[in-house]
Amino acid sequence: MRRTIFFLLFALHTLVFGLEPITLQIGDTSASYYREYLNLFDDISEYESAVICTVVDGDTVKLKLKSDPDSLLTARLIGVDTPESVHPQKSVEHFGIESSGFTKAALEGKDVFLSFDWEQIDSYGRILCYIWIPIEYVGRAYNIMFNLLLITSGYGHAYTSYAFDENYTGIFIEAERLARLGGFGLWQEEKPDSILLPEYDPIVYITSTGDKYHVDGCRFLEHSKIPILLSEAVRRGYIPCRVCKPPQLELPSISVVEEDFLTAITVEGSVVILYPDGTWEFEAY
Numbered sequence: 001m002r003r004t005i006f007f008l009l010f011a012l013h014t015l016v017f018g019l020e021p022i023t024l025q026i027g028d029t030s031a032s033y034y035r036e037y038l039n040l041f042d043d044i045s046e047y048e049s050a051v052i053c054t055v056v057d058g059d060t061v062k063l064k065l066k067s068d069p070d071s072l073l074t075a076r077l078i079g080v081d082t083p084e085s086v087h088p089q090k091s092v093e094h095f096g097i098e099s100s101g102f103t104k105a106a107l108e109g110k111d112v113f114l115s116f117d118w119e120q121i122d123s124y125g126r127i128l129c130y131i132w133i134p135i136e137y138v139g140r141a142y143n144i145m146f147n148l149l150l151i152t153s154g155y156g157h158a159y160t161s162y163a164f165d166e167n168y169t170g171i172f173i174e175a176e177r178l179a180r181l182g183g184f185g186l187w188q189e190e191k192p193d194s195i196l197l198p199e200y201d202p203i204v205y206i207t208s209t210g211d212k213y214h215v216d217g218c219r220f221l222e223h224s225k226i227p228i229l230l231s232e233a234v235r236r237g238y239i240p241c242r243v244c245k246p247p248q249l250e251l252p253s254i255s256v257v258e259e260d261f262l263t264a265i266t267v268e269g270s271v272v273i274l275y276p277d278g279t280w281e282f283e284a285y
Helices: 001-018 096-107 147-151 166-182 230-235
Strands: 021-026 029-034 048-057 058-067 068-076 111-115 126-137 142-143 203-206 224-229 253-261 261-265 270-274 278-283
Touching: 001 029, 021 096, 021 126, 029 147, 058 111, 068 147, 096 126, 096 147, 111 166, 142 147, 142 166, 147 166, 147 224, 166 203, 166 224, 203 230, 224 230
Parallel strands: 068 126
Antiparallel strands: 021 029, 048 058, 048 111, 058 068, 111 126, 126 142, 203 224, 253 261, 261 270, 270 278
């Protein structure tokens, strides 16, 4: 209960005050994060100690547990999906090499801590875990969740196809939204119209088989319940459930002006300028 109350208070603080972006130094690489996330998570003293032996790709590693040094386990990070870089049946995806390189620089050969969720082994026999790494920021030591760092820095997106800790789910989804708005990492080349997200963008729920989105508590979520941002549900083609009547997507008012070969898209509080060569600028006012 104490943990749940803590996350509720954090959500309220975020809603009222927003998040303060910071830059962390991870090896030789700079990574985007938020000050409020530094003290967000539980004490790691009871987590499993491990060493990362090799990095397979951005979200998969091979590791050994300190409690069983003869073991060599393949671990898949929970709640995050990075672009493919070594999949035998897929070509290398956009930003796959960069994501894999970041994970390798941050984790390979390093001592880490592991924590787990309700499902600990996937259908491929990989352990499912959260990985925690030590960092230093303005002279203080912290342990942060690497899964979340991948999302805040734009090396991966929130992966909610399989349910995980609901306290983390909302944070991961919001972290992806902010990374997309900031144009971090793999979101650098997003088109302007794809980042025009509504100010009110709550979490709704979809199922593994249906074509509708729902609010928490809907009877159609009895067997499957996958959290997702309302804007993302609409983008994927889901429609509102007629039974639970979830919120509708309301984008801010948009106006488009074309003049002198330039196109200006004005959205409440900001403007996107499109140039003939396909480049664009985003300015808030």
